[in-house]
Amino acid sequence: MADDQTELEEKFKKVADRLHRGWAKLYPPTEKDLAAVQEAIREHWEQEQQALELIKRGKQAATFQPPPPEPPEKKIDKDQSQQSNRHRKGHSY
Amino acid sequence: MELIDLVHLYQKATSLEQRQKFGHDIAVAIRPALWNFLLHQDGPEQADDLCQETLKDIFKNLHMFHEETNGQFWSWCYHVARNKLIDHWRKQKANPTMTLDPEAFWRAVEASAQDNPLSNEDQLNAEYILELLAEAKPACCAYLWLRYIIGLDLSEMARMYNLSIDAIRMRINRCLDLAKVLIEKHP
Numbered sequence: 001m002a003d004d005q006t007e008l009e010e011k012f013k014k015v016a017d018r019l020h021r022g023w024a025k026l027y028p029p030t031e032k033d034l035a036a037v038q039e040a041i042r043e044h045w046e047q048e049q050q051a052l053e054l055i056k057r058g059k060q061a062a063t064f065q066p067p068p069p070e071p072p073e074k075k076i077d078k079d080q081s082q083q084s085n086r087h088r089k090g091h092s093y
Numbered sequence: 094m095e096l097i098d099l100v101h102l103y104q105k106a107t108s109l110e111q112r113q114k115f116g117h118d119i120a121v122a123i124r125p126a127l128w129n130f131l132l133h134q135d136g137p138e139q140a141d142d143l144c145q146e147t148l149k150d151i152f153k154n155l156h157m158f159h160e161e162t163n164g165q166f167w168s169w170c171y172h173v174a175r176n177k178l179i180d181h182w183r184k185q186k187a188n189p190t191m192t193l194d195p196e197a198f199w200r201a202v203e204a205s206a207q208d209n210p211l212s213n214e215d216q217l218n219a220e221y222i223l224e225l226l227a228e229a230k231p232a233c234c235a236y237l238w239l240r241y242i243i244g245l246d247l248s249e250m251a252r253m254y255n256l257s258i259d260a261i262r263m264r265i266n267r268c269l270d271l272a273k274v275l276i277e278k279h280p
């Protein structure tokens with residue numbers, strides 16, 4: 001029984017092979033099909049390139065060095081201005 | 094070159110031109126069988142449009158295919174085609190059908206003989222298989238066609254019919270046995 005089945009499957013396989021070869025001859029892709037495929041590939045390629053670009057930018061942002069702390073002069077300025085404000089406030093009292 | 098090698102080359106392509114070249118070769122290789130699959134499921138009027146939609150979906154999603162064999166690639170392609178069919182049936186509110194056209198069968202067999210002439214054994218084999226499919230009930234004809242002629246694997250068929258792999262295997266075996274008995278009764 002199992003041998004029968006294997007034999008039958010083998011017959012199917014040979015016929016399937018014939019049919020697939022025949023179909024390839026009878027029904028090759030049309031120009032329209034191939035153009036649609038090329039368009040789908042191009043669209044996907046562009047999406048992929050955009051995604052890669054975003055990833056690249058993301059990596060650049062992650063490795064971006066923060067700006068150095070403000071120079072001390074500015075702090076002094078700030079302190080001075082605060083002091084002068086306090087003085088002014090004091091004067092107003 | 095094997096189909097799966099083309100797929101891998103496509104996936105590794107580093108330029109759009111390369112990808113379009115390998116994509117063209119893949120489309121040429123898979124279109125005839127996909128068209129036939131869709132034709133037998135839904136008739137010639139719809140097969141052209143559905144086939145084109147299927148090809149587009151295949152290439153939009155090919156980056157997600159990570160298997161290693163021709164069989165796995167074919168199963169994946171038929172899976173995409175089947176989803177297209179299901180969407181189509183849903184829109185048309187139609188039921189899945191399967192038609193066996195003996196004339197189309199012989200046209201394909203004869204076309205294959207252009208490169209590889211038919212031996213007597215080939216001719217008898219083809220007659221036997223066609224008779225077996227014609228004698229089988231429509232549901233059995235569909236199982237046998239999808240499994241052995243289209244070449245779907247059992248897991249894909251199980252998904253298609255919403256059955257377990259064991260259940261689909263048993264149905265196919267039963268169909269084979271029944272068809273053999275029917276042929277023997279009407280030699």
